[in-house]
Amino acid sequence: MQVGRPEIRSTDGTTTWNVGVRGLANAPDRLWFEVPEEHAGMLTDAVDPAVVGLLVPAMRAGGPMEVEGAVTDELVHGITHGYQHILEAVIPGTRQIPVEAAESVAATPRASGIGTGFSGGIDSFAVIAEHLVQPVPDALRLTHLSFFNVGAMTGGDRGRRRFRRMHAQLAPAAERLGLPFIPVDSNLDDFFPIGAFVQTHGPRNLGTAFLLQGALGGFIFASTAPYAQVGVRRSHSSARSDAISMPLLETGRFRPVFHGSQYTRAEKTEIVAGVPESTESLHVCTSMTADGRNCSRCSKCLRTQLTLELAGHLDAYGRVFDLDAYRSARDAFIDEVAASRDLHLVELRNFARQVGFALPPSAAGFVRHGLRRTARKTGAVLRGRHRPADTDVAPA
Structure with missing residues (x-):
């Protein structure tokens, strides 16, 4: 070149x-x-x-x-x-x-x-x-x-x-x-x-x-x-x-x-909440609405709004987010946070625990528990320590 x-x-x-x-x-x-x-x-x-x-x-x-x-x-x-x-x-x-x-x-x-x-x-x-x-x-x-x-x-x-x-x-x-x-x-x-x-x-x-x-x-x-x-x-x-x-x-x-590498995303969000201008012009969305606001429903919008809520600052951001749209998607998103392996959501899950917010049980946790229980039963059958019920194994 x-x-x-x-x-x-x-x-x-x-x-x-x-x-x-x-x-x-x-x-x-x-x-x-x-x-x-x-x-x-x-x-x-x-x-x-x-x-x-x-x-x-x-x-x-x-x-x-x-x-x-x-x-x-x-x-x-x-x-x-x-x-x-x-x-x-x-x-x-x-x-x-x-x-x-x-x-x-x-x-x-x-x-x-x-x-x-x-x-x-x-x-x-x-x-x-x-x-x-x-x-x-x-x-x-x-x-x-x-x-x-x-x-x-x-x-x-x-x-x-x-x-x-x-x-x-x-x-x-x-x-x-x-x-x-x-x-x-x-x-x-x-x-x-x-x-x-x-x-x-x-x-x-x-x-x-x-x-x-x-x-x-x-x-x-x-x-x-x-x-x-x-x-x-x-x-x-x-x-x-x-x-x-x-x-x-x-x-x-x-x-x-x-x-910024010294902070988690949740810690950064708390720092940003101390900047008054952010309540007027924070933009985290991968797209935007016709009036220039965040869509409030994409993963980045939901992640930011939940973090602001857990930190006690969400109501101040009503000019940049549609908070009604967020609240309609909030419960489903919290379920996703509880079960996800995405690094951003794992970090958010940890932040929720730090502030004492009770997340629902992780669906992934239930799956892992069920797999461990099944594995223990299978091992017991193979070792001859468990008499299976009709539903454990198919009839000969």
């Missing part, structure tokens, strides 16, 4: 950062990122965003990544001596490759800004709680919120329309929080196979964060995985390894920071 020098151009109120890309089959010949023109000063003049964002496609293609423009020397070192090792272990079909930069440069001093992604969910609101609302060192205090279009909303025009709609929906919350909210559109998803976002969202978002290092010296990534689940192994999601891999790419100019 060959990556060209960045070109930055402003037209019609937007500024585009783009580089030429050659050597990838079935991929565009340019990678571009776009921001509103008022944020043009945030864009880097280094090729760092493309090197990180396109690293997985290059590792899948094999062969070196040849970069014409200036790349931060520490970034190349981190990619070569650690980051690729983790990507190779986590993502099938990748292998380590050399990154050959024609112009390797030392990092310039870090800008003072600190950014984070803002989707309105529990993870991102937890970052806001502990890096804006609560006391925090100045070096970690949020100054900017961002919203990236790098594949989460699917690619193409349909995904772009949803990206713009979501940004418009979240913008009033950012304004009330008093922080600028930077939307970054991109065609980065076009360089990845369809459906590859969950497994590669870490490198995609990290590369896009590097784009803004002209104004941001650090970026706080909201973790979705608790430390007990963090590790380097084959996984359907990069979330399991991002907390280990991303800090390897820290440079003198840019520092990725992870937040």
